[in-house]
Amino acid sequence: MHSQYDIIVVGAGHAGCEAAAAAANLGSSVLLITMNMQTIAQMSCNPAMGGIAKGQIVREIDAMGGYSGIVSDRSMIQFRMLNLSKGPAMWSPRTQNDRQRFAEEWRLMLEQTPNVDFWQDMVDGVIIENNKVAGVTTSMGQKFYAKAVVLTNGTFLNGLIHIGEKRFGGGRSGERASTGITEQLISLGFRSGRMKTGTPPRVDGRSLDFSKMDEQKGDDIPARFSFTDTPLPVTQRSCHITYTNPEVHEILKEGFDRSPMYTGRIQGLGPRYCPSIEDKISRFSERDRHQLFVEPEGWNTVEIYVNGFSSSLPEDVQYKALRLIPGFENVKMFRPGYAIEYDFFPPDQLELTLETKNIPNLYFAGQINGTTGYEEAACQGLMAGINAHLKINEKDPLVIKRSEAYIGVLIDDLVTKGTDEPYRMFTSRAEFRTLLRQDNADLRLTPLAHELGLASDERMKKVEAKANETGAIINYFKSQSVSPELVNPVFETLGTEPIRQKLKLINLIGRPQVSLSDLAAAIPELEKILTNYTTDAIEQAEIQMKYQGYIEKEQEMVDKISRLEDITLREDFDFDGIRSLSAEARQKLAHVKPRTLGQASRISGVSPADISVLMVYLGR
């Protein structure tokens, strides 16, 4: 049997799949080990990708040459651009997906990726040689050797499923937990913790009365995640919205004494932004209803995901409560919701490359790092795959900055601050939100990916063309003036001040009420010019012109701090030896071991004066 690889990826979820694809596409030979080849890229939670902040991440993964965007596009059953009433930095693409198609597309893409081998087995340990990772061992007694290993174990490490008073080992509904790895890693000096998450029940769509719910359709003009030419959906499936009520809450409360949350059997910390229905009822007791999203699981299946009803109450209580929900009177349940506890490793034990500080060439990605969400996992997998490949080829690591991508924000937050609860991305976590838009993910990241060899020349050419066209449109707006008689009639209908003299177009596009298409409709010359450009470039130019002031303000701040971000600290920098640092800063710095002065400044307890002191010691 072939047992020597460049890189072994353990786990084939969103993180593992991206890691395997990235490393293989860069030229490494990759072995992807999963406990079950039928559940590659399984969506364990709701059948949707993207959303606010997460949609931006999917676009970034795609711009970097990852597969999540393409797979999501190919398996989408609905597309919505969220937050369209806000500024463009807030626009967030989201798809509902066919759960089975999603997994199938991923598997097909991986099968078509040269350099990726598969093996179905449970990894129960890593092989350490000369203080470096050298491979993995499996429960069937196999040994596989590699120069680097990426662990993406998701919720499987000592996974424990709770449904009411029942409790059993498992990594996901109907799947075994993985054992052995945590214990070995602890013996190697790692710290581990417990986290908790949950899912709602799945029900039979044939038993629901959708006429009693509100329909939520996809966008009339659907878009997609990928910057490549993935097909746009011809038809879409709707979701439905319904609500709980006081009767539902009463029934649920009856089960509280058998709830693992309230009886203290669950120790892991769950996310505050993804509470179970029992949590919502007890924490917000003044609310007499909670919204539920009734999401189809695919094109053809009747299975329905009851989003918003995550629960670990006994299945009979879940069932009784569901039946009191409008539209659910005759509901048939396929499987109950459950809570799951799993091991994670506090991510402050990682380098910004996602390599562990303890064991060289060992990388962690996804929920093992305390995150939640497909998108968060996928982008970590991508970065771990890239960096594992770079490391074994003795190349410089790739660390994306906070000012470059949400991916950079996510990894920097994890490594620098750690996390107590499952970490999910929010746009508010990014200090340069106006720069990190879904519309410019390709402009931001594809050049990086192209240089690495992950994005093709064709992709790069497309990005260059978009950038050039955008520039040309902006130049046109800067150079061309328009007379009052041409635009004032339109301005009047838009409710914005008329102009008194000829003005440059660039000065008019900044008005909140005026869109580029308004101007094009009023100015025939402009309309004609625009036919030379792609819609992507036109949209890009409009955004860059309209929000110029805010974009420039953030860019200025980025430039200001870049000097600090570029000052690197040696791995063995002796923080303890600097007595001018405050005691707290000394301790925190020695613990986190920041690699740049910028990262050091983000550690809580490190003050501006401490940074100044470090500057001085670094000798300019």
Added chain:
Amino acid sequence: MTSKAKLETTNFATLMASGITFSETIAAPATPPGESSIAVIRLSGPQAVSIADKHFRGNRKITDLKGYEAAYGTFTDSEDKDLDEVVIVVFKAPHSFTGEDIVEISTHGSPFIVSRVLESLVKSGASLARPGEFTQRAFINGRIDLVQAEAVADMISANSSASLELALTQMKGGVSNDIKSMRSSLLDLASLLELELDFSEEDVEFADRTQLKNLIEQCLIQTKKLSGTFRAGNALRTGIPVAIAGKPNAGKSTLLNTILQEERAIVSEIPGTTRDTVEEEITINGVRFRFIDTAGIRDTTDLIEKEGVSRSLKKMETATVILYLFDLSNDTTEDINSTLKEVTSRNSFKDRVLIPIGTKSDLTSAVDHPAVADMTVISAKTGKGLDILFAKLEEIASNRKQEAGDHAITNIRHKTALDNASDFLQKALNGLTQGISTDLIASDIRSALFHLGEITGEVSTDEILGNIFSRFCIGK
């Protein structure tokens, strides 16, 4: 996840505050605080020359000076009013202490003047230097030897912990409640904005534009109010201004001289600055007063004297306490009452403490004058009655102290932060009225929070998110 405000700023604020960017021009006094014959304020950075030039009127323009050259002239504040006569010396990069362009402004050594000069420089774009920042720049720019690194680092950390402690003491009392309430208004505002951005798909009630507008206005009132207290707080440090007013020959100069003599006898004399109106700084029982002699006040048609009168009225306006002198040997009760009535009815004298004083009691039998019951009677010549006046001043000072200590900010750095935050709140408010999108308004609010970080403790994303999760039911 911590909800408690941290006094050290972290994250982005730390980057900016560590003074590492050097694109800023920094300013700070180079001489120790307190009275002295002269004081030196130092500016360093790319805009040092141009900023100083905005406030200088003299025989040469500062922009025309070569390195190591000096100019003499007047330093004017942001409203173009004269502040002091100054000598300005320019050092050109890299031949200066920090290796950058440096401008040194020598003023008279009054803390009041120093603080006004700094305020003016900040308004024109300078930032206040962090502790040790000049030295730090000198080091970074290679002007200090590497072996001195440790000493520099020690100084930075010692200075900053001292100033942190100082900031903490300054924040005790009533002002800290004002700051807390301002912080919580801002946190709520930021939370409502972020709620609408990150959780727009949730089934929660979002703030409408009117609510947001009210919240921003409320924050704006709070920041402006706090910033406005700076003058009161500053008066304590720079001396409580006391105007000596009255008709010509009412005995103003005599009184000032007597007070000076008396004070010399009690404590040491500290020289102040002398201008058109005589101004003297005197410490009475540890409290500093600035006595301002004004030209005589009376209705007049004489042009030259009119100028003097209007100036003395101005001086009275800037004072906290007005000693209004009446010549008991000359003024009738009617005169006195009508004058007092006129002074108290003047709007610009509202909130001033007015002390009517009867002088020349050695000439007339004081007890005989019908108006004495309502005034402090003194004889500058014999010194009689001065103790009563001092006691009154002390009482005023102690009241002020309490007030200022409780409700005023005294740190110019804090005032600057509040003013910057006000600007961004105003921008957010304008944006809201113009109908720009919430994320852009949130961007301005973030900037306001960033500036306030130094006073309120950082308002971190984690705290905003925590506030949202505790108040709104988030999550499908």
